[in-house]
Amino acid sequence: MASPHEGRYALLVAGGSGLRMGAALPKQFLPLGGRPVLMHTLERFAPLVERLILVLPEEQRGYWAELCAQHRFTLPHEVTAGGETRFLSVSAGLGLLPEEGLVAVHDGVRPLLSAGLIEACFEAAARAGAALPALPVTDSLRQLQEGSSRAVDRADYVAVQTPQTFQLRQLHAAYRQPYRPSFTDDASVWEAAGFAAPELVPGEARNIKLTQPLDLKLAELLLKE
Numbered sequence: 001m002a003s004p005h006e007g008r009y010a011l012l013v014a015g016g017s018g019l020r021m022g023a024a025l026p027k028q029f030l031p032l033g034g035r036p037v038l039m040h041t042l043e044r045f046a047p048l049v050e051r052l053i054l055v056l057p058e059e060q061r062g063y064w065a066e067l068c069a070q071h072r073f074t075l076p077h078e079v080t081a082g083g084e085t086r087f088l089s090v091s092a093g094l095g096l097l098p099e100e101g102l103v104a105v106h107d108g109v110r111p112l113l114s115a116g117l118i119e120a121c122f123e124a125a126a127r128a129g130a131a132l133p134a135l136p137v138t139d140s141l142r143q144l145q146e147g148s149s150r151a152v153d154r155a156d157y158v159a160v161q162t163p164q165t166f167q168l169r170q171l172h173a174a175y176r177q178p179y180r181p182s183f184t185d186d187a188s189v190w191e192a193a194g195f196a197a198p199e200l201v202p203g204e205a206r207n208i209k210l211t212q213p214l215d216l217k218l219a220e221l222l223l224k225e
Helices: 037-048 058-070 086-094 115-128 168-174 186-192 213-223
Strands: 008-013 051-056 078-081 102-107 130-136 141-145 148-152 158-160 164-167 199-202
Touching: 008 037, 008 086, 037 051, 037 102, 037 115, 051 058, 051 086, 058 078, 078 086, 086 102, 086 168, 086 186, 102 115, 102 168, 115 130, 115 164, 115 199, 130 186, 164 168, 164 186, 168 186
Parallel strands: 008 051, 008 102, 051 078, 130 199
Antiparallel strands: 102 164, 130 158, 130 164, 141 148
8 A cells, every 4th residue: 555645755864963062962862852852853754754764974873773772762764874964964865765756854953843844845845846944034134244244134034944845856966966065955955956946935933953952941842832
């Protein structure tokens, strides 16, 4: 029997070292609601995709297997080793996926996104080729210029989140490019290959990326809602 979400895939990238979090553990393994952050993230996608791919640094794969056994985490997912950059890690994950379909590429340390956001990104990517969630910028912005700065209109900018979601055939082609330092996310790789800018999908304030200790405290509060 075919999967109800056949042709939809999720690629979760988790390469953090935890240094900014000030913890001994990489942030993807820190406890959130009594379980590692990554388990929450995987569970958000599992009901909505055909396959789950998790990309971890090679040296962390054994520890992840120990955590799964310890927490009796049996959710089906595939694990592969990442590279030194996000570009190489996503490339490694794509190597496990077919040429056709849709893939949501997501930060492993964004564990609080909703099913509605995942669905909206898949629907937009099916329609437009690529989609990414974004939020309006609420802080004032200044552009640095030769030791000085100038005010810019924040209405001209958005803050980008994940899952950045794409049609697989084109994303495979985009990741055959040589790496460039300007590749800060998957959308930048996509656009450098000549594809049209992704369609913007309204992001979610709770879809935070766990980077600082305060982020983890906020995530604990949001998880209890």
